[in-house]
Structures are given as C-alpha cells and as structure tokens.
Amino acid sequence: MKEICRSVKKKDHDPKIEGRSVYVDDYNLSANGSKILCGRLLHSIYAKAKVLSVTVPELPEGYFWVDRNDVPGDNNVNIVLDDTPVFCRDTVEYIGESIGMIAGPDEKVVEELLKKVEVEYEELEPMLDLRNGKETFFDYHFGHGDVEKAFAEADKVYEEEFITGYQDQTYLEPQGMMAEPEEDGRMFVHGSLQCPYYVHGAVARALGTGPEGVHILQDVTGGGFGGKEDYPSILGCQVAVAAKKSGQPVRCVYHRREDLEFTPKRHPSLCKYKLAVKDGRVTAVDADIRFDAGAYSTLSAVVLQRGIIAAPGIYNIPNVNVTGKAVKTNTAPCGAYRGFGAPQTFFAIEMMMDHIAQDMGVDSIEFKQKHFVKQGDMTSTQGRYHFPVPIPAMLDEVDELCDLKRKHIEYSKPQSGRYRRGIGFSSIFHGAGFTGSGERDIIKATAKLRKYADGTVEVLASNGDIGQGVRTTFPKIVAHELNIPLEKVYYSHPDTARVPDSGPTVASRSLMTVGELLRRAAIKLRDIWEDGKEQEVEERYKQPDFMIPFYLDRFEGDAYPTYAWAVSAVEVEIDTYTGVVEILGAYGNFDVGTPVDYNIVVGQMEGGFLQGLGYASIEKMNYDAKGRIRNNSFTDYLVPTSMDVPNLVAKMHVEEYPGGPYGAKGAGELPLVAPPAAYLEAVEMALGGMKKHRLNAIPFSTEDVILELNKEVL
Amino acid sequence: MNGIRFRLNGKDTCYEGSAADRLLDVLRDEYDMKSVKCGCKEGECGACAVLIDGVLINSCCVAMGAVDSHEILTVEGYRETARFEALSKAFADLSAVQCGFCIPGMILAAEALLSKNAHPTEQEVRTALSGNICRCTGYNAIVNAVMNAAKEGDGLW
C-alpha cells in the first residue's frame, strides 16, 4: 500500500474526544459576547391548508415573532429551484412546514408562547399518493437501442415492482443554525452544515444583501450523510431573518422529534421494471421510476438524476429505456442521503436480476456475472466505462471471505425447521463526483493553499468535515506533496469570508475532486516555495480530457468520470417462530481507488455498510393518511446498535483512478448502496425463495417476515 | 440548606434551582459541561451519558433532586486521567472518532465497563456500548478501540 494510505491520528481527534469541540449548541455567547436568543419554529399541523390568519399573543419584552413579512429579501430559499419558502406562503404544503419563529432569551418561555400562537387553517385535500400523483417536479426520460424490438423478440419478459421506504440520516447531532448580526452590518451565520456556499447563497438572497453582506462558517458538525446538504440553507435563512429583525444573535437547534419528522430524508421510491430475456441474456430494460419528492423540489432533481442513471445497474444491457419522475406529495421534502437516489434503483435492478435467475433456475451470482459491464462498455447514458471494472475479482475475494458461492447454492435448496438460512449478494457502482457536467458548469471549484512566514500551510477550501475526515486527509495530501510534517499543515472549518468556493461537501467528491486540486496546488507551491515568505497558490477544477461531454437534456455522455465499486454479501438466519432475522455476517468489498487514509476509509465503509443494513431491515418510517410521520422518535425509528451486526467485515480492493489524488475515487456513499438487495435476497432465500415468497420491498422487518410466512399458512 | 448538593468532577457544588430540572440541561447550561451532548432527550441514544457514582446514566433521564449527595463524572473530569489517555490513544489509533457527537458518552460507557471488567470480551464490549448510538462508524472501530485500550492499558483498570 502507498505511503499516503498509512493512517495518521486525526486532526480533530483530541478536541472531539476531550469534549472540547464546539458544536453549534455549545456556544454560551455569540462571537462578540452577546447573549444568544433561542429561536423555535411554529410548524404546520396540516399536510395541506390555507393559512387564513396567524394570531400571535402579546410578547414580553425581548421576544420576537418572525415570519415571511420579516424577510428583507426574497422569501424563496435558493436550492436548485426556488420553490421552497423561508417561511410559508399563503398555504402550508406539509406537516412541519415553518409558519414562523419565536425568538427570545428563555427557551421555556419561547415554547410557552409558541403554544399560544393561534393559526386559522382551511384544510385542503393533501396529495399523499406516490403511485398516482400527477404533479411532478421533474420528469426525465432517456434511453438507447431498440427497446420495443428487444421486447418483441424476447423469449420471456419479466415485470416487477419494487418499493423502498424513507430512510432518515439520523446524524447524532440534530440540525442547528445560528445567526449573528455583525457591527459592520454583515450577517454571520454558522452551524451544523455540509455546504457553506449553499447557505451563503441562500442567506444572501433571503436578506437581500448580495454576497458581500453575509458570511457562513461551518461549526463542528455532528454528522451529515447528506441530511445537512440543503436543510441548513432553510434554517440558516430563518435564523438570519430572526437575527436581522431582533438585531441579536439567534440560534435554533432542532429537537430530535422535529428533526426526524420534518427534515429531509431519503426519497421513498416505486420502481417498475420490465426486462427482456433472450437466449439466457437480458436484452432490454425498461424502468419507470418514481421518487416521492415531498412538498417542495429542494434536491430532488439531482437525486433523481443519479437514481435513474443507475437504473440498469452494473449490467451490460444493450437496449435501455428509463423514465424518472419526482412526484410531489404533501409531505416533508426529501433530500440528500448517502447514495443520493442510487440505493433505490440498485435495490430494484439487483432484486430483479436475482428473480429472473431464480425463474430461469440458474444461480443468480452466475447470471449476474454474465452481464457485468467491463472496461470500454457503454454506460446507461452512452458514456464509457473508461477504466477497469474490478467486480469479478472483488466477487472472488468476497467468496473467499464468506464461502459465498457454495452457500448461495446450498441455502437455495429447500429448508425446513425453525431456523433457516440465506445468503444474498449484490454489486454496484457509485459514480464518482457530481452527476454530469455539474462540476464543470456549476461548481467550478477553486481551492487555495496559503503558506505563512513560519512555514505552516493552511488549506483554504469550503468542504466541511462532517466526520469523514477531510480536516485530516486534505492536510495529509498537502504535507505529502510538500514533504513537510503533517503538523505544519492545517485545515480549519471553512468560513466563506476566508475560503474560496471549492464546492459543497457532497457526492463523495471532496477527497477525489478537491483533494486533487490541493495536490496540484501543493506541487505549485513546492515549485515556488521560499522560506520565510507568505505565499498563496490557487488551483481550479478542470474536467478530465477523456470525458465524453454530458448533455443533461438528453442524458447522454459520461455522467461520471469514473466509478467506485462495491460487492456485498449478507448471510442471515431467520427464526420462523418470531421473525427475528439474525445477520450472521455482512461482508463488503470496496474499491474507492487508493484509500488516502486507510483507517478513515475503512471507517467510512463500515459506517455506510451498517446504514445500508439498517435501511433494508429495521429503519421503518412512513406517513399516515393525514400525511403525518409517526415514527418520529428514537423509540419508533430504530437504527442499528453495537449489538445488531457484530460480524461486519469491510475489505478494500484498490483500482486506482488516475484523475484522483494518488489514485483515489469517491468513497463516502459507496458502502450504503449494495447491502439492501443483498440483505433482502438473503431473507428471501431463507424463506424458501421467490417462488414461495417473492420479496420486493424494503425495509423488511421482523414483523414482515412473520406476515410473509403467515401467507403460507392461510 | 435548600440546595441540591453533589460532587461534580471531584468538586463539591450546590445547585439552587428546581429539583425537577433535567441533569443534562443543568450540566450544560449551569456548569458549562459541554461534552455532555443532547441527542434525543429520551434516553435512546446515550450521547448525554455521564457517570453517577461510577455508574453509566443518561443525564437526560435524571432530575436534579435525584443526584443530591451523589458524585457525577463527565468527560471534563475524566479527561485528566491516565485511563482516559489510554482510551483516547486507542481510539486515535483506529480513527474511531468520526463526527464526534457520540464520543464523550461512548468513552464514559467504556470506562463504566472497564472499571468493572478490565478484560472484557468483544461481546461484553458490544453490550456495554449498546445504549450509545453511533451513526458514523458501524461500531467496529470503537469496539476494537475499547478492546485495545483494555489490552494496552493493562493495570489501569
């Protein structure tokens, strides 16, 4: 393994483990020593209603009511489209939408006052039906080849529907933002967030100040996983408006129930797949994909794009037709969550391929293997897999880890008795970095290095450390190129007043894309290095030459420069008396190129892997006929504990990418994507296979096992 | 003599507020013990765990009156000890700290275990940490770090 892979002590280790790190809720006073007002939001209690009137009780001295009338600039939050309001307009569109905020010195008083605000609603009929929803925010279509002909000539056509539920990011630190008016008139906004420049754009627009009028700092952030990609822009605008009105610092930290119920989650999905098979090979795929976007569009466009591009999986299928819709429902807007649309479609295609193999009476591992893409093949969007596809080798390595192939055949045989076993297998890619030409056309990342007279070097970039370790790995790259000790290079939490826009902390892009800019900047600095002098270098993103230009209107070209790859196998034993599914082992093999810090990367893989298993099994959340999410506490929304998957193994397979620093590719999202299908295939196998129990929905819980088995009895 | 007297990180103190106040809030707001994190306020995540008389307790589920005449340890006190050093080093060696929010509670859960069982099995470690939710790591690094600390810090516990 390369020198750069060697693990180092994380730069933020000491302050975090010693409890000295300051998260947004930990400030006692604002930066200029003022008391901080507590802001709490009044949330809509209806999924759709006209707000006829809002009557605010008389407020004690020092307490403020804030709503859309207080927004000095534009009451639209700048995300992808501008349909999300800072505070609600004439109607509320989901349970939890912010009507207004009360800010004041004492949280208990604020809470009491909030209860006294009277809202007169006229209830309207909410749309809560993903399947039949007519209103779509985005409606995409692409394909290639002659799908109709392939279906007409097929030996057999397979059709099936797949359903996935919500998944909440469940970062341990709830959403929280704080705004402080500064003496020079600027608004300083900081908090728990992933993308300082997203918040910057949003707050500047809401306050109507222009970009110079605000600056945004990322505080130490207790986890994100995508959940703090867009929401901090909304909450940031709300506290900024409150701070503007009161002239005082205002902080709003969500309670866990608010966070679970009202903030973005993974899009529930309904995927209808139709595949043509001729002479034992899949010749066409027709996928109709619907994502439940919620009430506003927020990030649904880009989530859906990534989802539909992955629709054919890692299979070489010559004829492709894909439609994708982001359907509006009157529920909390869905947003980004690790995997970003791809977990839903990969789940569907992986289960579909498995079911076809079962129907054909062949082992699904072999069947899938026959269709694996390889270097040079065409992608779903008529781009190319430019680099080697290591999946076959990775599969063999997983086989060595857990005796996959033998067990896969063994457990497929009929089983009786109380306890029954299954093993499932799934393999996926994750497109590295932004989809399409976003990196080139929209983000245009810039990163800088500033060398001080004493020889220390500061990384200037806008990518937040949310636990994934960029405060360590960025300096590591720079120190490596400059050949100076790691202690001499540091990377603080970004403040948009000081750092250039190197883009958001999303899409597994930070290390691969911004890390590469920093590597090149470090080489530049090395070349001009003069002792004792303050020096600065800058590097800008350049799209790799080999890429086939991507056209979003046609979904044509290279959606990604390269791909990270993963193979997962999950072995289970079910108790047919109780439905309990014990995960005997979960095995993952991950290719993220060169792991720039081995421990950090393995930590990402293990963490994401467990989230993927949770998604498939115990993490159940849905809304009722009124559009209300009832699984809004940690008692009702369960994520895995330390006892749930004790045997979780993450192995690294390295296929270097020449465009990333030292061969690194995107990493963070990859490990979550493969486990769901592997898990469900294992459970289905243990239940006797598709012909007895065809499974096509996650999460699939203990309860579902029993309900499924009970069908057999009836 | 109406106040609530207790010992916090080795120092005697008296809280004059309501006995119904939540220990979590009082530790953070009145005593500036910011290592104690609020993850759910319902006893379901362990981010606010502290040691009361050496026993791991979620401070969100404790009313102040209950701690009268007891001794509380938070990471602010624990971080001065050799045991903490051993745990910190073991966590650092495996990069077991990601977002960091669960970590103070996790560290105290580890101390609570090791102080009663200096050489735990992996299963015992997993049980001891089972009330402390970590969403970042998948737990392997944390569990292994606690095992390593027990090994390397032999004699400390």
Place this chain on the structure above:
Amino acid sequence: MVNGYKPTTLQEAVEIKGRTDAIPYAGGTDLMVKNIPDAVYLFLNDIDELKQITQDDEYIHIGAAVTFTQALADDLVPPLMKEAISRIAAPAIRNAGTFGGNLGNASDKADSVLAGFALDARVRLVSVSGERNIPFDDFCVRRGVTNIGDDELIAEILLPKEKCALPYYYKKIGGRSALAISRVAFAGAYEVRDGVIQAISATVIGEGKFTRYREVEATLIGKKVDEVRANADEYAERFIEKMTFIRGRVSTEYRKVVVTNLFKDYLASLE
C-alpha cells in the same frame, strides 16, 4: 429542595405522598421522557429500605428502588427475572430503571412485570393508613392504569420462592438487539413431577395488557407432560382463544402469530 422532596426513610416518603401530589420518582428513565410540566417529584432513589433485595421463608423481596443492574448482580434474584431484565434497553437504562418504576408506570411492555406475572409476584403498597399486599394480577388493571391509591407507594415486589425455583421459558422479541421495547415477549414457569404437570404459568407481552389465563392453566395441571408436548398446538390454542389483542404500533397479526408460536414452543419444551 425546590420542586422536590427527598426523604431518606419510607415512612417519611409515605407521609409526603399522603399530603402532596408529588410524583414518585425512582429511576427517572420513563418519567423524565414524559416531560411533565411543573412537576414536583418525590425522590425515592436514596431510600435504603427501598433498595434492598432480601428473602424470608416464602418470598424474595425486591425493593421498589432496586435497579435492574443491582438485581442482575444479586444471587437471590431468580434466573427468569434476570433474563427478562437483562434485555431491558441498554446498560445506562438498566442502571437507573427500577422494579417499582417498571410496575408503577403501568406500561403493557414492562419486562420485569412480565417475569413477575409468570412467577405469581405480589406487590406491597404502603400508605399512612396501612399497607396492602396484592398479586400483580390485581395491581395491573390495563395499559396505563393500576389500582394504586393516591396515597400509596410501591414498597417492594415479592416473588414466591417456590415459583422462583421452577424451570422456566423466556423469550423476547424487540425491534433490534438492544435498546428495544418488547414487541412480543413470553414468560412461563412450570413444575413437572413424575411426568405430570403440577404447576404452570404462561404470560405474554404483546396482547396489550398483562394477565394470566389461570383457568386455562388449570386445565393443564395433572396432565401428562408427554401428552401436552405432543398436542402443544391444541393446548396453545386454548390460551390464544382467550386473548384479545389490543391495537398497538406493531400489527395485531404479527403479535398474534408470534404469541401463538411461542405458546406452542413453550408447551413443546416442557420436560
């Protein structure tokens, strides 16, 4: 103290209970989640008399303020009870949660109460005007309701020693491996002599309330264990017929199927 009473003796506590509306506070783990506005608490957590585990000729006595962790380390506590409480939530909750709290809280998912039901447990209630010693069956009315008097405190629970010594069956199913409320749980204890059932109990979490179907249990007494094992399905059905599953978060169908399976498994496992 402000908004609280912290007696050091049970007598004192009972007097306070008799004259105020203070809410009894033992471990706090359920109470604090309820977030009761303007609460005034009667703290019982430092009353030594309530923190004892003792025995006499007939009973194991577990004080109301005994924590689950304390009980798990005590040799007097029977294995069925230990198994049930060892899977409550997680260590920090077991360190604080108490037997009195678990019972008084009137949850239909209290693991220690389940074990108590299977063991014919009783509860001793005290007030200024005297005390009552009643079976769990009489104490637990339905979900959310007990028949504790306004002036009464739970002093201890009593487990009959002859029941504690019996072979038992226990199973808990939660939503995950730890930090999980029982969706379904089953506890039973039995005595077989010369191949004949002398005594048997069976009780569940999952029906939506705690109860014992003693008349059905009675039909098993005197039966040959071989015969019951061989016809476990049929005997289990007698219990299931009696049960009314109250709507809850987990579907009735699930709970009913699993309770049925566990009854069968229990009866088939008798030896």
